[in-house]
Amino acid sequence: MRQQKMLIPTLRNVGEEAQMASHRWMLRAGMIRQMAAGVYSYLPLAYRSLRKVEQIVREEMDRIGAQELLLPALTTAELWQETGRWDTYGAELVKLHDRHEREFLLGPTHEEVITHLVRNEVNSYKKLPIALYQIQTKFRDERRPRSGLLRGREFLMKDAYSFHGDHETLDATYQDMYNAYQRIFTRLGLDFRAVEADSGAMGGSENHEFMVLSESGEDTLVMCNACDYAANLETAYVGEKQEQTIDRKEVPPMEKVATPGASSIQAVSQFLDKQPTELVKSLLFIADEQPVLVLLRGDHEANEVKVKQVMEARHCELADDETVQRVTGAPIGFVGPVGLGDEVTILADHGVKRLQDPVLGANEKDAHFIHALPERDFRVDRYGDLRTVVEGDACPRCDGTFRFARGIEVGHVFKLGTRYSDDMGATFLNPQGKEESLIMGCYGIGISRVLAAIVEQQHDEHGIIWPSAVAPFQVHLIAVNVKDEAQVKLADSLYEKLTGMGIQVLYDDRPDRAGAKFKDADLIGIPLRVIVGKKAAEGTIEYKLRRTGESGELNSDELTSQLTKLIKQADAALS
């Protein structure tokens, strides 16, 4: 493609509102433009890359036997009412009605639609398992769509769904998808990690998020420094370190002390001259209407998902002020386990076991207990892993410890079980002729987000550095001075030759200054640059690799024979 007439409106600057690197660079490289908050046009360069991402995803889906289809974006309210999500999905759901006042939504995801299709069309175990996928525009009315393609209100997604008659085939398809995702993100040149995710919240179903490692990511990943255990922050388990023996024989009897106005961990530790690590934090939760007091070391944070999981509850949340007062007799900040009756379940995090001489709330305003020992002074119904991990915590799988990283979620694989098929009466006849609910899995990739994630990871201070697999073009051919006939003649002939070979070439034939052209080339980030400059008359050209800056001269006749090697070299530093 000749650059002269191609719509690549590069910019020298972009406004303050573009905070994320990918947002900034894609605007500056003339790849995207905003139509409304979170709603973007993909200009020709970006669309070329987007289609390459799509194609890689499609190939890997086809390879594991998933069948591509296309479901409508318009979805009737009735389907989402069957699963209750019409009411529970929240403000992100884009609702509308047609000319006959019939209610619709624009699909943010398609579990209901696909389950509806499959319940009508697949009724026997003989047709199972089956995996279906689509690449489609989705709509989510995000509250703060401020990160370019990373968080759009209209975005492209690959969503796949599998249906099974038994858990064995679900496990197999899940593994196929997991492996396909590994191949996809590897082919896309991404540095990523598959992490265990929030399984508790969905009743123990297995699921993994695929995270692209990036300082600017919204998610925190927990990774072991020794083994390959990785999880998201909400899900990571704390390994129990070899217990240090705690000897509490010398601890004096429990004693109530006045702590006027000290209703925070920080205030209590200052007032009593203790470390937060010597205090017990007591938090009251309500898990399916059951009051649960959770005890943690003062510097630790409770993990609601884990509490919910331990309590086998459907809902779990922190109690409000009024409930705390009613159940414990004390305001928030002075709550503790001492003296609570059987109607309150008392859970303690493992970390509480190792406190030598704990301080905790006295269930009385402006008072705390010191020397309050579990078992001796108060009851603990159960110990468990109830907190969010911190850096340096022990890995639950090996002797390693945790480090944190930031990530961008680009994919998710999930064993749904019968969550949707139960609600929607999606059943099949098993080999015994008995009706059973279909067992489901779902598997998503944010196609447009992937594009941004690539840029987030692969750019420098001059612009984007595309991996060859998704670069809008393979070669950026630049005629330095189009007033120089020799340059134009050689560049023209190289353009013909390369495109004739099936190489995708962006040919900068613009009458602009050399400096401006190189600046644009850096911005756009095509991996291999071929420069036809002053030595054109001698048939000498220059090549430059966008990633490493490595450059050299070549006789123009050598170019075609060197091309494969150079393109490979341009990606070399990727791995």
Next chain:
Amino acid sequence: MRQQKMLIPTLRNVGEEAQMASHRWMLRAGMIRQMAAGVYSYLPLAYRSLRKVEQIVREEMDRIGAQELLLPALTTAELWQETGRWDTYGAELVKLHDRHEREFLLGPTHEEVITHLVRNEVNSYKKLPIALYQIQTKFRDERRPRSGLLRGREFLMKDAYSFHGDHETLDATYQDMYNAYQRIFTRLGLDFRAVEADSGAMGGSENHEFMVLSESGEDTLVMCNACDYAANLETAYVGEKQEQTIDRKEVPPMEKVATPGASSIQAVSQFLDKQPTELVKSLLFIADEQPVLVLLRGDHEANEVKVKQVMEARHCELADDETVQRVTGAPIGFVGPVGLGDEVTILADHGVKRLQDPVLGANEKDAHFIHALPERDFRVDRYGDLRTVVEGDACPRCDGTFRFARGIEVGHVFKLGTRYSDDMGATFLNPQGKEESLIMGCYGIGISRVLAAIVEQQHDEHGIIWPSAVAPFQVHLIAVNVKDEAQVKLADSLYEKLTGMGIQVLYDDRPDRAGAKFKDADLIGIPLRVIVGKKAAEGTIEYKLRRTGESGELNSDELTSQLTKLIKQADAALS
């Protein structure tokens, strides 16, 4: 792909609501399913064909240098308010609002969005001309979406837009697009006609509709039986036949006759014992507030578009009862030109010239004039082509006459001029540094409608007959009896061999009866069928062409060498 696990839910019958052949066959072949009126899921078979249609369109767009991009479906109300279409587009426009109560629409077409993009990014003649296109889901809330994919509320479209600094390049791009459309619809195996369309309505800009010929089409095409003139019914011009000399010397003086209650052409002709062809029909229009009386032969129909064009009006419509009474003094049915003052423009269709002895309304209830002659008894300000053509009318280009046909509109190319750029202030600097409005063209193809139009044209009483170019698979391989080891072994090996060659094969490996398998194969309509049956042990297979029913036996080793020939043969009857 093995048919056993592929989602192809064929049906023996479909409900009464599916009236159109394409709707019925695509439902029965397990290709589409309805989610709501006019909203369909494309199942795997249909999606494969759809992508082939897309690819052909894409190749031809790329070939003429159009650049692909992707605009958002969500469009802010503000953009459509700039052109006034937010209010004038009507109930087909799907409006919605976001969580902040900001108004949006779902694009039924993208003139505003692309003009908005281009006005921001293209500001100089140096960047012109430019042609941009996308393949995208569109939304139109049709009142009666009852024809399957032919008229959906959510559908796929290719829409292209070109921007120019002068009319010469618009003409050139228009011609490129016209030629590309010819190639596209030819490659798709369609019998189609490019027809001149409603140019008057848009201020004389040139435009063509591409019509697939089909008895079930909603549109009427007018075609000359001698030359290649073709137009849609609203636009076709009536050729003036060699005038027969009319001698009105003997016509008696005009005379008023009572015609009590005879307010229609039919009633007047019966009452006066005349033919409708001997009467004059007088219709009052209001063209931009100017009253216009249009005179036609009694059996002819007025063509509003032509009246509007002759009057060079922006708006033109039939006057209501009250206006007719006020302007002519008579109720509808008794209106005529005699005695009307200069404030009313009187136009007469050419057909009125050849009336020997006309009858017309007397501008008085229950009265008509007989022997009323133009020039002698009433004024005619202007003669013109003001009526809708009828079969047998003369061609305006040659000596031929018109015949009618039915068609399905699948494409439209249009010179928009500055209609949108004027409203939206989309300008560029010309070589003299002066600001001018961008000149535009737009070019659409209904991608999903094309798929249905192909089926509409290409089916028989057993099912669909796909042209190879868009068939979901190239070969339908059928193992007649999967309990027969020799058959399975041979079919399996052919499947491996063919797919290894890059041939797209649907392999019917189902344990069903042969009859059911053949019925499904006819329904699905893959052009070339390869049947592995009883002679498998001898290595003999049968082939059958879906279109002609032609069949023969082959040694399985010969299949690969014969394949290209057979696939070509399968399409042969197409041309």
